[in-house]
Structures are given as C-alpha cells and as structure tokens.
Amino acid sequence: MNPLPDPSDSRAVLLGVSWYSHLENLPGVANNLPALAEAVCGPFGWGLNDQHCTVVAEPASLDQMLEPVSTAAKDARDTLLVYYAGHGLLNQQQELHLGLPNSRAGRGRTAVPYSWLREAISEGKAKRHVIILDCCFSGRALGAMSGPATLADQAWIDGSFLMAAAPETGIALAPPGEQYTAFTGELLAAMKDGVPGTNSWLALDDLYLHLRSVLASKGRPLPQRRARNRAGELVWGRNASYQPSFTRSARPLEGTADWPNPDRFLDVAEFIHALALVRAISGLTQRELSARSSTPLSEGSISRLLNRADLPHRWTTTETYLTACGLHQAHIVRWRAAWERLKAAPSRHQVTKSPTPSPSFASAKPHRSRLRAMVRRAQFRSKNVQ
Known part of the structure; x- marks a missing residue:
C-alpha cells in the first residue's frame, strides 16, 4: 500500500x-x-x-x-x-x-x-x-x-x-x-x-x-x-517537528564510475542486485534512507525492494529510493530506461532460483565482479575520508 x-x-x-x-x-x-x-x-x-x-x-x-x-x-x-x-x-x-x-x-x-x-x-x-x-x-x-x-x-x-x-x-x-x-x-x-x-x-x-x-x-x-x-x-x-538523528548525507558520486551503470543490466537479477549496491555505496542505512526520502518510504519498503525476486511493478518507489541514495536526476533517468527495457521483456522478469546458471547469468558474472569491486573501493575510500 x-x-x-x-x-x-x-x-x-x-x-x-x-x-x-x-x-x-x-x-x-x-x-x-x-x-x-x-x-x-x-x-x-x-x-x-x-x-x-x-x-x-x-x-x-x-x-x-x-x-x-x-x-x-x-x-x-x-x-x-x-x-x-x-x-x-x-x-x-x-x-x-x-x-x-x-x-x-x-x-x-x-x-x-x-x-x-x-x-x-x-x-x-x-x-x-x-x-x-x-x-x-x-x-x-x-x-x-x-x-x-x-x-x-x-x-x-x-x-x-x-x-x-x-x-x-x-x-x-x-x-x-x-x-x-x-x-x-x-x-x-x-x-x-x-x-x-x-x-x-x-x-x-x-x-x-x-x-x-x-x-x-x-x-x-x-x-x-x-x-x-x-x-x-x-x-x-x-511532520513539522521531525528532527533527523543524523547529519551525514549521501556521497556525491554522480559523474564518477562508482554508481552501477544501468545501461549494462542484462536481466532483473542484475537490476535488483545493483539497487543493493547503490545503498552500500551511498554509505547510508535503511533508516537514514527512509528519513531522507521525499515521499514516505519505510524501512520495510526498502527491505522488500532490495529482496524482491521480480522487477518492481511501479517505478515511483524505485525513484524515491535512488533519489534518497544520492543519485542525480540524469542518472535516475537512465535507471528508469533500464526498468522499462526489462519490463518490456516478460520472460526475463523473474530471478532464476536454479543452482545451474543460465547463459545470461554466466555472461553476467564478470560484470557482477566489477560491481562488487566498486563497492569495496567505495567503502575503502569512505573509511579513509572518515
């Protein structure tokens, strides 16, 4: 709801x-x-x-x-x-x-x-x-x-x-x-x-x-x-009296190579996986993202978004989440284009649960490794900044 x-x-x-x-x-x-x-x-x-x-x-x-x-x-x-x-x-x-x-x-x-x-x-x-x-x-x-x-x-x-x-x-x-x-x-x-x-x-x-x-x-x-x-x-x-309990803001990474590139998403699994990477790279907790959101987005809604097995049915929740993470509008437009592209391919909406990788999963392995490396680099830089 x-x-x-x-x-x-x-x-x-x-x-x-x-x-x-x-x-x-x-x-x-x-x-x-x-x-x-x-x-x-x-x-x-x-x-x-x-x-x-x-x-x-x-x-x-x-x-x-x-x-x-x-x-x-x-x-x-x-x-x-x-x-x-x-x-x-x-x-x-x-x-x-x-x-x-x-x-x-x-x-x-x-x-x-x-x-x-x-x-x-x-x-x-x-x-x-x-x-x-x-x-x-x-x-x-x-x-x-x-x-x-x-x-x-x-x-x-x-x-x-x-x-x-x-x-x-x-x-x-x-x-x-x-x-x-x-x-x-x-x-x-x-x-x-x-x-x-x-x-x-x-x-x-x-x-x-x-x-x-x-x-x-x-x-x-x-x-x-x-x-x-x-x-x-x-x-x-x-709530006019709300006072956030933190002062940190999302890291301004727009224009760098740190954010996952939505143009390269091959399937829904990569889309969902990249959503989780965005949060990790931003350095914000789910509670902080909920407080930063421009429209109501509970911690439970964020958790369900990051753990779903299919493409989000509505774009608005994903857009609110990405905005709270710190992505600029130009990058969010590319994410929406990826969402619409995957939405137009019904046969690839469901995340595969089989232990045997499909061809699309096999071809995605090098790309996922790069995404994980991006997170490690971002976290390392974040620690050095702190």
Whole structure:
C-alpha cells in the first residue's frame, strides 16, 4: 500500500454547520473549515489542488450536504476524505444523525442520517476512505442518551479510517472564546507544529494517538478511531517537528564510475542486485534512507525492494529510493530506461532460483565482479575520508 495519497486522484469534502435555529451555535466550526482546507491542500498536508477540496459551509438541506460527497466519491480513485463538524444527534433508535441549521433535538427527520452519508461515500471507487467526525452530544442538543453503541460503532465503514472527536458525552466541543472547536483545534495544531517523537511523515495512527494524549491532558473528550486494511498507515502529512538523528548525507558520486551503470543490466537479477549496491555505496542505512526520502518510504519498503525476486511493478518507489541514495536526476533517468527495457521483456522478469546458471547469468558474472569491486573501493575510500 502506498501510504501517501495521490493528489491527482484524491478528493476531500469538508462539511460544517455552525449556526442553528433551535440548537446551540458552534461558532468555532466556521473557523474550522477554511483552516482545515488550507492545511489539507498545503505542502504539509496532501497537497491537493484547490479544485479537489470542496468546502460546504452551512448546508441547509440533505442534498446540499450529500451531493458534493457523492460527486467527490465518484471522482476519487485513490483516497477520499470526508469531514463533518457540527452537532451530532440521535433519533429514537439511537442512530447517529448529522445536524443541519434547522435541526431539532430528538427529531431525526430534521437532520441527515449518517447511514445516508455512508451510502454516498460508498458510491465511489476510491481505494481508501478517511472520515473525521467532529461532533458530540451536548445536553442542550438532545439531553440524556443511553445504549451500548458508540459513535465509532455507528459510523463504521469497512476498509476506511474513521476518527470521531468524542464518545457519548454531553461535553461541548466548542469551548467559549476559542477560535476552533476543541478537537479540530488540536488537529490543526498537530499539522502546523508537528508531533514530537515520530517519523518525518505523520501517519493517521500517529495523529490519533497524539490527539488522544493532548486532549486527555486538557480534560476534554477523548477521540475514537477505527481502521482496517492498514488504513492507519495512511500519511496525513509531513511532520513539522521531525528532527533527523543524523547529519551525514549521501556521497556525491554522480559523474564518477562508482554508481552501477544501468545501461549494462542484462536481466532483473542484475537490476535488483545493483539497487543493493547503490545503498552500500551511498554509505547510508535503511533508516537514514527512509528519513531522507521525499515521499514516505519505510524501512520495510526498502527491505522488500532490495529482496524482491521480480522487477518492481511501479517505478515511483524505485525513484524515491535512488533519489534518497544520492543519485542525480540524469542518472535516475537512465535507471528508469533500464526498468522499462526489462519490463518490456516478460520472460526475463523473474530471478532464476536454479543452482545451474543460465547463459545470461554466466555472461553476467564478470560484470557482477566489477560491481562488487566498486563497492569495496567505495567503502575503502569512505573509511579513509572518515
């Protein structure tokens, strides 16, 4: 799974109701929407095009709330984010409803059933769904409530990541005098200031644990979350507080004979073997490469790349890896040409496991010896430099 959403194939819909005719107003919600849109579209978020992030403020009807979600769901192929802030209401059957400006406490028919929002989300073909619900059940909204089901239980969608701002409590989400609602305010702060002690990229699970800790320290409602199919590994954005634990950089070997020459790769085995040589020549560990990568690349992904038995199916991971190792773009272009050349030869994609070398392996032996010699020379020079 690629943990970073593709901005061109991902969509976001941000819904919010701050003013009510019959319920307590939530002025912080009006501030949540533009701030969150800017964060999601910014360089520390998903980097979405403004046209791919739809903000729906004060939807007055069911159609005004659901139609933008339905449209975004049909357009998204990678990841769909749906956010709602406002009053959460329950009907007589204790089913979750999302408040509209004219909603009334205890009257589910005046609000939007969450099940209908879930249906609109499910209409599309996005591989992943991220649902964030910043709503609670205040005493003024609906009074006492009972029943074993929690907010997350009612809002669950298979294959998605759901984060709910609060359990079934009567605590208000919008403390008087604060710019944002309590939950979204901490969410925005985490995107702006980062989360100490985590990686260079902030995964949804990391974000959830941070928000739960911060909100608990302030005595505020604790968020809940549900995730399936590794959705918690999905990247929410760059971690602004990340500080690399090393100062070394990849050795600037571009233009020398030290890097393996991709023009000479005879088969997939040489391609994979040369990827490992690049890391060895760079002098960087897998952990350091992961931290240097311009897009998320975990140590596990690097290990799988270097130990696979076939050609990488997608070029993006290989390109990120080579860039982190220190190769310049001109050299990476030659690597891609080699990848495309080998990809066009299906019969030679699989690494041979037989103890008897094939003709291509036999002819490659002198070249592999040269590659190993290159590594030894590079390591010797590296030791002398140190």
